[in-house]
Amino acid sequence: MKLRTDSSIAVVLPSPIGDSLIGLVLVNNLIRNGYRPVVFGWVAEQLADWFPHMTVGRPDAWQGAFDTVIELRPTDYASTLSRSGRTLCFATLPEYGGAKHMVDRVVDIATNVLGLRDVTRANGLVVPADVMPGRFANxxxxxxxxxxxxxxxxxxxxxxxxxxxxxxxxxxxxxxxxxxxxxxxxxxxxxxxxxxxxxxxxxxxxxxxxxxxxxxxxxxxxxxxxxxxxxxxxxxxxxxxxxxxxxxxxxxxxxxxxxxxxxxxxxxxxxxxxxxxxxxxxxxxxxxxxxxxxxxxxxADFGDAPAAQTTCIGMLPGARSRRL
CATH class of the missing domain: 3.40.50.2000 (Glycogen Phosphorylase B;)
Known part of the structure; x- marks a missing residue:
């Protein structure tokens, strides 16, 4: 199933936090490959500042708005976002089963089902500038x-x-x-x-x-x-x-x-x-x-290497999270 880059795409995340963070691996890979998905789910809403490349939507504002709606597992509202009333549910695909890690299952579907070429296991999280990682060492x-x-x-x-x-x-x-x-x-x-x-x-x-x-x-x-x-x-x-x-x-x-x-x-x-x-x-x-x-x-000896910069694979230059 090859997605058109000019088609409108929604990704509906499951309610559990871990499942949502794994689902955001798909979102990150769609963005890396030129798509502009709108993401739905309470985890995406509350962590929007931690995913500056992501566009977050509210379901009531997007009824029937999308050519393609992807959900990892069945939800009670994803079909209402689709123009056709149909969704692509990862849980129904053979690649979603098996013994692999859940992140690798999403990566496999992104590569082999959706045909994405530039694929990563990262979900695109970026620690905001006002947060001090490891501030409390103990x-x-x-x-x-x-x-x-x-x-x-x-x-x-x-x-x-x-x-x-x-x-x-x-x-x-x-x-x-x-x-x-x-x-x-x-x-x-x-x-x-x-x-x-x-x-x-x-x-x-x-x-x-x-x-x-x-x-x-x-x-x-x-x-x-x-x-x-x-x-x-x-x-x-x-x-x-x-x-x-x-x-x-x-x-x-x-x-x-x-x-x-x-x-x-x-x-x-x-x-x-x-x-x-x-x-x-x-x-x-x-x-x-x-x-x-x-x-x-x-x-490690880094010689004259320039100072390291924090980057996020898949993040667009100057991107900010958007809530729509």
Whole structure:
């Protein structure tokens, strides 16, 4: 399916944060190849300043406006944006299945289905100028919640992890959604820092100005990864991690011990099988590996090379995010 560069294109993102950030890989590649898609979804709206190449639309203003409407998974309004009432849904394509990482599945569709020639795994995120990456060198964001309870490590274990980090002179900072604060505000009395920020752009800034991220298999891990913050993700099983681990910046996955013979039983008991000691060891390994990489970079001999400039592949010169 070859898209015409003069056709109007909409990309409708799924509601989950991680899925939306993966969907923005498609948006970035469309722009790299000369298209001007309009993007729909609450994640795009709230992170518009972090994607300066992106045009964001509101569905009620674009009814029946597009020649082509692309959605990663079925939504309840994408068809209303299409002149024909039809959409191209990635979830129905063979390339969207299989064992590859989700980002690579989107890249495959962009290349082999849409026929794009200049394709990248990047989603185009650019840290805004008023954000200071890594400003707090010892701050470790802990994200203890998520949209799927079965994927969440235990509350008591996250608190124990936080105490270990504090003893080792780290600054753990719990980050939860505003609707979740009631279940976590009490831990502030123990001396734990807890934040519930109302907008995703504020969450992104908090993560970007931290230096490390530890969390469940959830959308904020993907956000930390594409910002470039080293990310440790807790997964219940290897197959899930293979497809859904944060796939951009430096990071690692920690899995429970595989001591039970049956997969279903391992999934039901994974929180018990994943110890605080195992997670802390994985964090220390990630820290050591990242520190070595930073030292190698900082001591490299660049000779008379010009000062490095931050660039974003696919970003148009002088581009700004637009809300339509």
């Amino acid at each position: 701050r470790v964001v802990i994200h203890p919640t998520g949209s799927h309870p079965e994927k969440m490590w235990g509350r008591a274990k996250f608190l124990a992890l936080s105490r270990v980090l504090i003893r080792r002179r780290w600054q753990p900072s719990f980050l939860v959604a505003p609707a979740e604060i009631g279940g976590w505000s009490d831990i502030a009395e123990e001396g734990h820092e807890v934040n519930a920020l109302p907008r995703l752009s504020e969450v992104a800034k908090w993560i970007a100005e931290s230096s490390w991220f530890i969390g469940n298999d959830s959308g904020l891990g993907h956000l930390a990864s594409c910002i470039g913050v080293p990310t440790l993700s807790l997964f219940m099983r290897q197959g899930l991690a293979r497809s859904w681990r944060p796939g951009w910046g430096p990071g690692a996955v920690v899995l429970p011990l595989s001591v039970l013979p049956f997969g279903g039983l391992r999934e039901r008991l994974w929180q018990r099988l994943l110890s605080v000691r195992r997670v802390m060891a994985a964090f220390q390994a990630l820290h050591g590996k990242h520190a070595c990489a930073v030292r190698r970079y900082s001591t």
